Each structure stands twice: as structure tokens, then as C-alpha cells.
Amino acid sequence: MEVLEAIKGRRSVRRFKGEAVPREVILELLEAVRWAPSWANTQCWEVIVVAEPEKKAALAETLTPGNPAKEAMTKAPWVVVFLGQKGKAGFYGGRPLTSKGDWLMFDVALAVQNLCLAAHARGLGTVIVGAFEAERAAEVLGVPDDREVVVMLPLGVPAGQPSAPRRKEVEDFTHWGCWGKG
Numbered sequence: 001m002e003v004l005e006a007i008k009g010r011r012s013v014r015r016f017k018g019e020a021v022p023r024e025v026i027l028e029l030l031e032a033v034r035w036a037p038s039w040a041n042t043q044c045w046e047v048i049v050v051a052e053p054e055k056k057a058a059l060a061e062t063l064t065p066g067n068p069a070k071e072a073m074t075k076a077p078w079v080v081v082f083l084g085q086k087g088k089a090g091f092y093g094g095r096p097l098t099s100k101g102d103w104l105m106f107d108v109a110l111a112v113q114n115l116c117l118a119a120h121a122r123g124l125g126t127v128i129v130g131a132f133e134a135e136r137a138a139e140v141l142g143v144p145d146d147r148e149v150v151v152m153l154p155l156g157v158p159a160g161q162p163s164a165p166r167r168k169e170v171e172d173f174t175h176w177g178c179w180g181k182g
């Protein structure tokens, strides 16, 4: 699949078939995480790959009320939980190098998108889940304090192709030369 085709065709999939996805496929997809770019190649991401129904149910309970991805958390055969090691991305000599502080969210996001695109290219669906209580999810998974739970990603065989939510036009977010120039 061509890259732009994959980027445009990827959708947030919230409904999954009951089909299993082999562990080997997950390992293959994690190669896409492995090769994500990161601040000074610090690779601050980690993943916890969850298949146990009780654990997926406990994680689903951490979602914000009314989150449309709740069912996906238990129906998908896998939930890939992305963590970031704090104080690595954007740090030099133990100090943040820029006014933005920790670049953890940025680097983890790049890895997440790699996984979403690789899954899509293989006919699998994902949805990024960010609206949840990260501290509770960390407790469920035994994540230590020096790691941040960033997002959770139900992954499986899609039950249908969702339609694409509207996007801004290029000219709606592009400035040429300086801000405010159309």
C-alpha cells in the first residue's frame, strides 16, 4: 500500500469482529514502533500488549464516561498500551533542552501512528484511546511512577469501514512565509 493511501485510508475503528489476531502479527507490527523517529534516538516508548479479558475489562473501566471506544476495549483481541519513560525525550544531562520540557508525548505519538498505519496496511483496525484515567490504568498494569501511560490502542479485525470525519482544507491550516499569510 502506498504511504499516502494508507494515511488517508486509516480510520479509527471502534467495532471489531470476534476474530483472533496471532501474536506473530503483533510482533510484526511492533517493528513499525521500533523504527519510529525519536528525540536523539532516545526511544522513550514502551508497550504493554494486553489480551486477558479481565485486564481489558479493567482498563475499559478507566475510560471517561460515554467514551465511544469503550466497547472496543473489550471486543478487540488485543489492547496495546503505550507508555513513555519520563525525562528522556528532549533532555540533555538530566535537564530539558527546550521550553517544551519533556517531549515524551510527541515521541510516543510518532510510534503510535506508525503502529496504526502498519496495522491498517495489514487490514487491521485500531483506535487511539486518550480519554481515560491514566493513573488508574497504570495501577491495573503495575506501571512504575517513572513511566507515563499515554494511550491505549484496541487492535483487531475491523467490522466494517467507518466513514471519514471531515478534514480542514490545506489552506485552512497553512501559512506561507509567516503566520497570517494565506
Ligand SMILES: Cc1cc2nc3c(=O)[nH]c(=O)nc-3n(C[C@H](O)[C@H](O)[C@H](O)COP(=O)(O)O)c2cc1C
Pocket: 010, 011, 012, 013, 014, 067, 068, 069, 127, 128, 129, 130, 131, 132, 164, 165
Ligand atoms: C490523542 C488522541 C486521543 C484520542 N482519544 C480517543 C478516545 O478516547 N476515544 C475515541 O473513541 N477516540 C479517540 N481518538 C480518535 C479520534 O476521535 C479520531 O482520530 C478523530 O475523530 C479522527 O477520526 P479518524 O481517526 O477516523 O480519522 C483519539 C485520537 C487521538 C489522536
